[in-house]
Amino acid sequence: MEPANSFIDFLQQESGKILEQTLQHIGLTFISLLIAVVIGVPLGIAISRKPKMAAAVLGFAGILQTIPSIALLGFMIPLLGIGPAPAIVALFLYALLPIVRNTYTGITQVDPAIIEAATGIGMSARQLLFKVQIPLAMPVLLAGIRTATVINVGVATLAAYIAAGGLGEFIFGGIALNNTNMILAGAIPAALLAIIFDWGLSRIRFRKVLLMPLLILVLSSFYLLPDFYGSKLLAGFTPEFMGRNDGDVGLKKIYGLKIRTVVISDMIMYKAAFDKKVDVISGSSTDGRVKAYDLQVLQDDKHIFPPYYAAPIVRQDVLDKYPELEPVLNKLSGTINDSIMTALNYRVDILKQSPAVVAKEFLEAHHLLQSPGPGTKGTIRIGAKLFGDGYILVNIYKLLVEGYTDLHVETKTGLGGTKICFEALTNAQIDLYPEYTGTGLLVILQAPPSTLDSLGGQADKVYNYVADAFQQRYHIKWLAPVGFNNTYALMMRRQQAGTLQIKTISDLTKYLQWN
Amino acid sequence: MIKLENVSKSFANGKPAVSAVSFEVNAGETLILLGTSGSGKTTTLRMINRLILPDSGRIYVNGDAVETQRLESLRRGIGYVLQYHGLFPHYTVGENIGVVPGLLKWDASRIASRVASLMEKLHLPVSDYLHAYPHQLSGGQQQRVGLARALAADPPVLLMDEPFGALDPVTRASVRKEFRALDEIQHKTIIMVTHDVQEAFELGTHICLMDKGKVQQTGTPATLLFSPANAFVKSFFDEHRFVLELKALTLADIRPWLATLNGDDTLTVWDAIAAGMPRNTLLDAVDQYRQSKHMHGTS
Numbered sequence: 001m002e003p004a005n006s007f008i009d010f011l012q013q014e015s016g017k018i019l020e021q022t023l024q025h026i027g028l029t030f031i032s033l034l035i036a037v038v039i040g041v042p043l044g045i046a047i048s049r050k051p052k053m054a055a056a057v058l059g060f061a062g063i064l065q066t067i068p069s070i071a072l073l074g075f076m077i078p079l080l081g082i083g084p085a086p087a088i089v090a091l092f093l094y095a096l097l098p099i100v101r102n103t104y105t106g107i108t109q110v111d112p113a114i115i116e117a118a119t120g121i122g123m124s125a126r127q128l129l130f131k132v133q134i135p136l137a138m139p140v141l142l143a144g145i146r147t148a149t150v151i152n153v154g155v156a157t158l159a160a161y162i163a164a165g166g167l168g169e170f171i172f173g174g175i176a177l178n179n180t181n182m183i184l185a186g187a188i189p190a191a192l193l194a195i196i197f198d199w200g201l202s203r204i205r206f207r208k209v210l211l212m213p214l215l216i217l218v219l220s221s222f223y224l225l226p227d228f229y230g231s232k233l234l235a236g237f238t239p240e241f242m243g244r245n246d247g248d249v250g251l252k253k254i255y256g257l258k259i260r261t262v263v264i265s266d267m268i269m270y271k272a273a274f275d276k277k278v279d280v281i282s283g284s285s286t287d288g289r290v291k292a293y294d295l296q297v298l299q300d301d302k303h304i305f306p307p308y309y310a311a312p313i314v315r316q317d318v319l320d321k322y323p324e325l326e327p328v329l330n331k332l333s334g335t336i337n338d339s340i341m342t343a344l345n346y347r348v349d350i351l352k353q354s355p356a357v358v359a360k361e362f363l364e365a366h367h368l369l370q371s372p373g374p375g376t377k378g379t380i381r382i383g384a385k386l387f388g389d390g391y392i393l394v395n396i397y398k399l400l401v402e403g404y405t406d407l408h409v410e411t412k413t414g415l416g417g418t419k420i421c422f423e424a425l426t427n428a429q430i431d432l433y434p435e436y437t438g439t440g441l442l443v444i445l446q447a448p449p450s451t452l453d454s455l456g457g458q459a460d461k462v463y464n465y466v467a468d469a470f471q472q473r474y475h476i477k478w479l480a481p482v483g484f485n486n487t488y489a490l491m492m493r494r495q496q497a498g499t500l501q502i503k504t505i506s507d508l509t510k511y512l513q514w515n
Numbered sequence: 516m517i518k519l520e521n522v523s524k525s526f527a528n529g530k531p532a533v534s535a536v537s538f539e540v541n542a543g544e545t546l547i548l549l550g551t552s553g554s555g556k557t558t559t560l561r562m563i564n565r566l567i568l569p570d571s572g573r574i575y576v577n578g579d580a581v582e583t584q585r586l587e588s589l590r591r592g593i594g595y596v597l598q599y600h601g602l603f604p605h606y607t608v609g610e611n612i613g614v615v616p617g618l619l620k621w622d623a624s625r626i627a628s629r630v631a632s633l634m635e636k637l638h639l640p641v642s643d644y645l646h647a648y649p650h651q652l653s654g655g656q657q658q659r660v661g662l663a664r665a666l667a668a669d670p671p672v673l674l675m676d677e678p679f680g681a682l683d684p685v686t687r688a689s690v691r692k693e694f695r696a697l698d699e700i701q702h703k704t705i706i707m708v709t710h711d712v713q714e715a716f717e718l719g720t721h722i723c724l725m726d727k728g729k730v731q732q733t734g735t736p737a738t739l740l741f742s743p744a745n746a747f748v749k750s751f752f753d754e755h756r757f758v759l760e761l762k763a764l765t766l767a768d769i770r771p772w773l774a775t776l777n778g779d780d781t782l783t784v785w786d787a788i789a790a791g792m793p794r795n796t797l798l799d800a801v802d803q804y805r806q807s808k809h810m811h812g813t814s
Contacts, residue, residue, distance in 0.1 A: 117601025120564055120674075121615050121664070122590030135605045 010181040017170075022189050024165035028084070029152040029193070030219040032091030036148060037216070040096050041141065044103025045129065054104060061097035069094070069155045073162055077268055082236075082277050087156070087164035094155050095148035102144025106137025145212075146201045153194040157186070160239055161265030163278070169239055169263045176240030176417040178443050232515050233508075236264040236278035240417065245452075246442060246488065247282065250304040257509045270295065279492060280508065284308075286338055286389060286486040288345030295491040299504040305488040306452075307459040308438035309481040310389060312397065316475040318431045322378065326479060328404045329432075332396060333480035335366055341484040344392050359395035369399065375408030383430035384413040385421050389486055393434045418443050426474055436486060440466040440478075459485070516542040516704040517563065517672065522572030524558055532558045534728045535572070540721070542671070545705040546733075547719035549712065555728035556708045560674055563706065564593050576672060591619055594665030594703075598677035600657045602649040608634070608660050609645040615668040633663040636697060655686040659693075666699050673700065675707040679714065691717065712755055716762045724748055736763035741808040761785040764801060772800035 011018065047054040067075075072093065076086030110133055118132045134141075160168030170186030173179070204212060241247035242263055251257040259280065264272060270289035273281045283290060285297055312329050319326055336344070344362065347353045363369040382397055384390030391413055398409040412430055415421040418439055424430045441447050441455075441462055455461045467478040490505055502508050517540045524533045533555040540546040548556035561567040563574055565581055574581045581589055602611050612633060613626040621629075631641050637659040649657055658679065665673060678694075679687045691714065694700065709715055715722050716736050723733040724747075731751075732744040740756070740763050743749040752759055766773065766787060767780035778792060784801060788794050 111601075113597060113599045113601045114603060116566065117595070117597055118603070120566055120590060120595035120597070120601075122587045122592075122618055124587050127618065132603060136603075 007181045007184060010185055014170075014185060018185055018189060021165060021167045021169055021186070022193070024159075025153070025156055025167045025190065025193060026219050028087055028091060028156045028159055028164060028166055029149065029197075030216050032088045032156075033095055033145070033149055033152055034216045035088070035092045036095035036099050037145060039092075040099030041103050043096075044100045044141075045107060045134075047100070048104050048107035048133075058097075058101055058104065061100050064093045065097045069158050070161065073158055074268070077162065077271070081275065082163045082264060082268065082272050083262070084159075084164045086162055087159035087166075091152050091155055091159075094151050098144040098147040098151065099141075100144075102140050102147070103137065106140030106144075107133050109140065110136045142201060142204060146198055149197045149201060150194045153190060153197065157190055160263050162268060163236055163262035163264040163272070165263065169242065171239075172265075172417075173239035173243040173263075175419050176238070176443075177243050178417075178419040178422065178446075179243060182243060233259055233279040233512065234277075235259045235261045235280040235282075236269050236272055237261055237282040238266045238269065239263055240266075241282040241488065244442065245449075246305050246438065251490075251505070254302050254304045255505050255509045257505065257512065259508075259512055273491070273493060276493070279496060280490055281492075283489055283491045284486050285489045286341040286345060286484055288342060288347070288349040290491060291342055291346045292350040294494050296494040296497045298490040298492065298497070298502065298508060300487075300489065301504040301506050303457050306438040306441060306455075306457050307462050307485055308436035308487040309459055309463060309483075309485050310393065310434050310436050311463075311481040312393075312432050312479045313425070313435045313440075313470065313476050314432040314479060315425060315428065316471070316477050318380070319477055322380070322405070322407060324405050325380070325401065325407070326477075328400050329397060330480045331368060331400060331404075332393075332482055334483050335368075336483045338484045338486075341389060341486065345389065348392060355391040355395045359392055359399055362392075363396060363399055368403075370403035372399075372402035373406045375402060375406060377406035377408075379408045379410055380432070381410045381412055381430045383415050383421055383424055383433035384411070385415060385417060385433070389484075390434055393482065397432075397434075425476065434482070435478075437462045437466050437478075437481070438487065440470065445469050445473075516540055516544075516577065517546075517706065518573075518575040519559070519563075520573045520575075522559070522562060522569045522574060524555075524562060524567060524569050531728050533562070533569075536725075536728075536730050537572075538723050538730065538733050540704055540706060542704050543702050544720045545707065545718055547715040547722045548706065548708045548725060549710070549715045549719075549722050550725035551710060553727075554725040556710075556725050557676055558728075559725070560676055560706060560708050564590050564595060564674055587618075591615055591668065592670050592672065594668075594670045594673040596661050596665045596673065596675040596678045598680040600649075600661035600681070602657060602660055602664070604649055607646050607648055608639065608652070611649065611660055612663045612667050614664060619668055621668075629667060630663075633666060633699075636699065637663050638693070639663070653686075654682050655690050658682060658690055662694065669699075671704060673703050673705045673707075675705065677708055677710070680709070680711075694718075712752065712759065713762075716759050724751060737768060739763075741805065758785070760801060760805070761788065764804065769797070769800040769804045772803040773797075 043057065047057050069090070072090045073086060076090050080086040080089060114132060114136070115128065118128050123131065156166050157168035157171055159166045160172055167186040167190045170182050171190070174182030174186060237248055248261065262278065264278065269281045270283060270287065270293050272278050273295060274293035283295065290297065314325065344358055347358050348355050360369065380401055382394050384394040394411050394413055398411055401407050401409050412424070415424055421433050422444055425433060437459070445466060451465070455465055463478070463481060470476045470478055490508065492502065497503070500511055502511055520537050521535045522533060522537070523531065523535055525531050536555070536559055538546065548559055550556045558567055562569045563576065563581070565586060576584070576589065576593070603614070606614065609630050612630045616626045616629060634641050634644065639656060639659055644652070649660065652660065658681070662678065679691055682690060695718065707718065719736060721734060722736055722739055724731045724739060726747055732739055732748045736759070739748060740752055740760055761784040764784045765780060766778050766782050766784070769784065770780065773796070778787060782790070784797050788797060
């Protein structure tokens with residue numbers, strides 16, 4: 001943990017961004033809430049009169065609620081692209097169930113004797129609704145709106161994955177970068193928003209209810225996408241890239257790149273570039289989608305992206321216990337270069353072949369495949385991060401270890417980002433995972449600028465530095481590098497890059513300065 | 516004023532709830548729909564203000580068939596009192612009482628003065644209760660507010676569904692007494708549902724006794740007691756017959772056997788005894804009345 005005052009420093013440095021993200025967050029939450037109220041309340045009233053419809057509508061809204069939020073955002077992209085529109089629609093769908101259900105419950109729970117009295121004294125259906133049913137359902141209805149608001153504040157963090165902004169930019173950036181201050185700078189305002197809105201809405205009483213649409217409208221208007229640079233091209237960078245010295249920070253400092261930027265998940269970034277939703281993305285050089293979407297990697301002519309050679313990192317105590325592990329894992333060293341890795345990723349990500357099959361065929365081709373032993377000596381748990389290379393490497397390691405030793409292998413793939421994976425390793429929840437030298441240097445060790453200068457971006461020096469530092473600090477050993485360099489790279493659609501004659505990042509900077 | 520002709524209604528399962536009910540209530544009369552639960556009396560009442568639509572038969576209010584009248588106007592012209600008062604919990608006492616005048620678009624000052632005068636008549640001090648909410652009132656007070664709400668727009672007709680049914684016996688007797696004494700109801704045409712025989716005899720100018728969805732007999736309390744139309748009617752009153760007779764008969768009815776006694780002819784025998792008139796003379800006269808009925812007996 002960093003000392004407390006550095007969190008304050010972070011808040012001061014980033015106050016502009018925090019305010020901007022908070023306002024976006026409030027805007028996202030309330031625009032979707034407004035739509036959900038406008039549609040959900042009349043829908044709830046309608047189904048309270050048609051009990052047969054009620055089961056169907058509530059059932060459908062309930063199913064929507066069970067769709068994992070990240071998946072729902074994913075479904076939205078083919079329909080609505082990226083940016084605020086799909087985020088608002090997804091949030092609207094989540095807000096719908098509590099609002100419809102509570103409106104329905106509130107209206108149907110009004111005492112039948114009161115309904116009979118109101119009808120019997122001569123109220124019309126409309127008067128019954130507005131003078132009796134809605135006022136009496138109001139506490140339950142408001143509770144539904146409160147629930148929806150709190151859900152929306154939470155789910156809106158995921159909007160950062162599809163370039164809709166909000167506090168998720170800090171949260172996911174922080175997780176990816178192992179930066180606790182950054183996570184807190186997103187998570188604390190998000191939690192405060194949830195608490196404040198929940199409390200605020202709980203204060204609203206029936207007679208003040210008319211103020212609410214006004215309040216929601218005002219809060220909705222916070223959503224104005226700030227547009228600092230009106231540049232011609234739009235960049236989509238991952239939350240991780242946004243906060244890294246060898247990412248957006250370096251681009252600004254070393255290249256002087258000024259480009260309008262949205263934050264986007266790496267899962268949809270390549271497709272978004274292909275679909276012309278964004279023009280420049282922060283990809284990784286070995287990703288299969290570079291090939292699939294015909295993207296051109298811009299040359300890093302000022303060398304700001306450090307080497308990212310992949311190598312398995314293993315806790316020393318595991319190696320001590322199973323000394324046979326190291327030579328087996330090192331069998332892979334030197335077999336996979338950049339283009340091989342891109343091709344393997346292409347088969348898994350784009351051709352949708354199973355990573356296990358791809359791994360098996362790869363080993364077969366290199367005459368490294370052996371049928372697994374009994375696996376009775378012990379269990380090795382191998383982890384991997386969410387994206388590309390990891391899945392395939394883990395499967396290759398599993399086949400190698402089970403083929404050449406008596407160890408059994410469990411795989412734990414999809415461990416969020418660097419922070420989650422590395423902490424799983426240090427806390428002995430996994431025994432090894434493939435890591436990149438550059439990530440180890442900048443994210444885990446957080447090497448000071450003087451060290452970075454002395455290493456000069458040279459692959460060997462970086463590898464030796466992280467290997468020594470990991471052994472000393474964490475008792476974790478870097479085994480031999482696999483061979484490929486999965487570094488960051490800016491990339492554009494090949495056709496656009498050709499038209500604009502952009503080959504390097506410097507070309508891009510110049511183009512943006514003159515246009 | 517109110518007339519039902521062969522009105523029938525079946526439940527959703529096809530079982531008849533009300534079969535061929537006919538009766539007529541003249542202006543200023545109080546008709547009691549009396550019967551055990553399931554006899555169809557509440558269903559009959561609710562067909563008059565069309566909370567339930569009859570399957571067949573005609574219903575007239577103020578000379579016009581109810582289905583030809585605009586539904587809301589029909590209901591706003593009929594005061595409606597329910598067993599569980601049905602007060603609006605989110606309205607104050609004043610707002611509850613003023614709701615029908617509000618629907619009829621009276622101006623605010625007229626509503627306010629009407630509400631205040633009704634609250635005084637029903638012993639609900641304006642200063643204490645105008646801004647109170649229903650849940651702050653006792654059961655008896657809530658029922659009075661329900662009654663005031665029904666009377667607020669001074670409708671010529673009142674429909675009352677077990678209006679005192681939810682009250683304990685002591686409160687019930689006192690609210691009932693107040694109700695009888697209320698000048699507001701003196702000229703109203705009232706149809707009231709009850710299963711309480713004593714209540715029926717105290718409040719009804721006429722009683723319509725129902726069983727299993729059918730009218731068994733309609734008539735004055737004395738007619739039902741002394742000239743029962745069938746064995747059901749006769750046995751229905753057996754348990755309280757003696758008291759009921761004293762409550763049903765007025766001095767006018769037994770005048771032929773009261774040669775020596777003067778008194779207000781409209782007084783019931785029960786009230787006359789309570790007022791201290793000679794008990795034995797009165798009871799003898801009642802006995803002779805009973806024998807005379809038996810001799811010309813209808814049953």
